[in-house]
Amino acid sequence: MNRTSTHTPGSRPATLCLALAGGALLLGLSAGCRGDRSDNPPRQFFPDMDDQARWQSQGESRFFADGRTMRLPPDGTVPFGAWPLLDDEAGLGEAVARRASYLKEDRGFYEGQNPDGSPVDVMPASVTRAMLERGAERFNIFCAVCHGYEGDGQGVVGSLWSYPVPSVHLEQYQPGGELGQDGHLYRVAMWGVVGPDGRRAMPGYAHALSEEDGWAVVAYVRALQASRQGDINDPGIPENVRRNLRQQRAAAPAPAPTPDDDANGENGENPSAPMNGGAQ
Ligand code: HEC
Secondary structure, three states: OOHHHHOOOOHHHHHHHHHHHHHHHHHHHHHHHOOOOOOOOOOOOOHHHHOOOOOOOOOEOOOOOOOEOOOOOOOOOOOHHHOOOOOOOOOHHHHHHHHHHHHOOOHHHHHOEOOOOOEOOOOOOOOOHHHHHHHHHHHHHHHHHHHOOOOOOOOOOHHHOOOOOOOOOOHHHOOOOOOOOHHHHHHHHHHOEEOOOOOEEEOOOOOOOOHHHHHHHHHHHHHHHHHOOOOOOOOOOOHHHHHHHHHHHHHOOOOOOOOOOOOOOOOOOOOOOOOOOOOO
């Protein structure tokens, strides 16, 4: 198809004129803006976009009955803006998790409770090495001051605290114990304990621990408990680790022997040898 044939004679100079005029206008506009400094008020081509009613964030409002300009989000609102604010590297998984944590719909996970309000027996979170390490770190920051690094209630602050600080190794806090549900430990870590006299016996740490952190701390408390119940004859312990442990124990100053020591013999080899290698 021949393109030029669509132009009627005479239309070409008109188009050219228009283009030139347009170009000159653009040039004029940009020349007036680029790099210029002026104390004059800026030229407003669409003043309605510049001069809108505006309210100061902490200011007074005559529109709302309570006189406040700033509004509280309605209950259950999910901040939609969280999506575009995500880092580029952040995958969709993180975004989904964040939205879930705004809704806090999973009572077991967020509150450690079953639908009937009783504490969940087993934590609704999977335990990984990274989680345990996080739990150890958080426990050592927030709990050890009172409960001690080993959880035995001998922390520096704990020994001066107005309430006696219990050891997490007590029978009642073990799985299956009266207060040993994962959900109970979680709720104590997050919201603390009010004593029978109505005074706050233990402060809560929900301001400092995310829900994930709360479960990580619970997992670490379980690890602390398990660390006192280990048996050197556990078949899961590799032989070289077992040997190492025996040597360490032999080298350490001997504590009072406990009835657990070599109660089961030593896997059949030399059952009469004491665990501390006879270091007394
Ligand atoms: C300021 C001192 C202090 C800190 C810090 C502290 N606790 Fe406690 N905790 C206490 C006291 C005191 C009690 C005993 C409360 C009572 O009388 O039942 C207690 C009780 C507990 C109990 C037993 C609750 C029960 O129902 O009997 C657990 C479990 C526990 N704390 C875990 C934690 C964890 C986990 C942290 C860290 C997130 C922590 N504590 C931080 C002082 C503290």
